[in-house]
Amino acid sequence: xxxxxxxxxxxxxxxxxxxxxxxxxxxxxxxxxxxxxxxxxxxxxxxxxxxxxxxxxxxxxxxxxxxxxxxxxxxxxxxxxxxxxxxxxxxxxxxxxxxxxxxxxxxxxxxxxxxxxxxxxxxxxxxxxxxxxxxxxxxxxxxxxxxxxxxxxx
Ligand SMILES: [Cu+2]
Numbered sequence: 711x712x713x714x715x716x717x718x719x720x721x722x723x724x725x726x727x728x729x730x731x732x733x734x735x736x737x738x739x740x741x742x743x744x745x746x747x748x749x750x751x752x753x754x755x756x757x758x759x760x761x762x763x764x765x766x767x768x769x770x771x772x773x774x775x776x777x778x779x780x781x782x783x784x785x786x787x788x789x790x791x792x793x794x795x796x797x798x799x800x801x802x803x804x805x806x807x808x809x810x811x812x813x814x815x816x817x818x819x820x821x822x823x824x825x826x827x828x829x830x831x832x833x834x835x836x837x838x839x840x841x842x843x844x845x846x847x848x849x850x851x852x853x854x855x856x857x858x859x860x861x862x863x864x
Contacts, residue, residue, distance in 0.1 A: 742770030743812065743851045748844065748858035750829070751822075753836040760784070760829040760836045762844060762858045767817040776810040776818075778847040783836060784829035787844075791825050802828070809849075822863070836860045 748764035762781070768774055779787045789805040800823075810825060812818050820826050827844065829836075836842065842858040 740770050740772045741768050741774035741812070741814065741848070741850050743768055743774055743848060743854065745846070745854060745856050748856045749863065750836055750842045750858045750860045752838050752860055752862060753832060755835060757835070758830070758832055760832055760842075761790075761822075762827040762829060762842055763820045763822065764827075764856065764858065765817060765819050766812050766846075768812045768814055771814050772850065773814050774812045774851050775849040776812060776846060777849050778808055779827050780845040780847075781827075781829050782843040783834065784832050786830035788828045788830060789825070790828040792823055802826075804828075812848075838862055 744767045746765045746767065748762065750760060750762040753760040760783070766776065776789060779789065781787050789808050789810050790802045791805050792800055792802050794800055805825070810818060818825065827846075829842070838860055840860045842860060844856050844858055846854045846856065848854065
């Protein structure tokens, strides 16, 4: 009898600690993705592809990853990065496995000369003032839609 009561007491204490622990976290578990300053570069007249940039911030406690993208102006959209080859020449290439980690409490800047969203097989020339509608796909946060204005930078 007394053993049963003791066990019950211990279980009750454990349950209470769990409840306190969960509420202390404020339910803010997981990644928390914020996208800022999206833009796309105007494309030269005969160009078949374009590029879009933005800052992806993760204010959450868990890593997330950008795993794909779509746009309304291109038939294909890939996550690219710039790399320097053995001859010191810069090339762009698709990010390995199309998976770009956005670390917890960190950010990744997509910018000219670095990571970018490659808009492949453009449906039309990208002109200043136009808006590119992008859908970014995240491993944990799901899909996010953003509007990237086409503008000249510098
Ligand atoms: Cu590219």
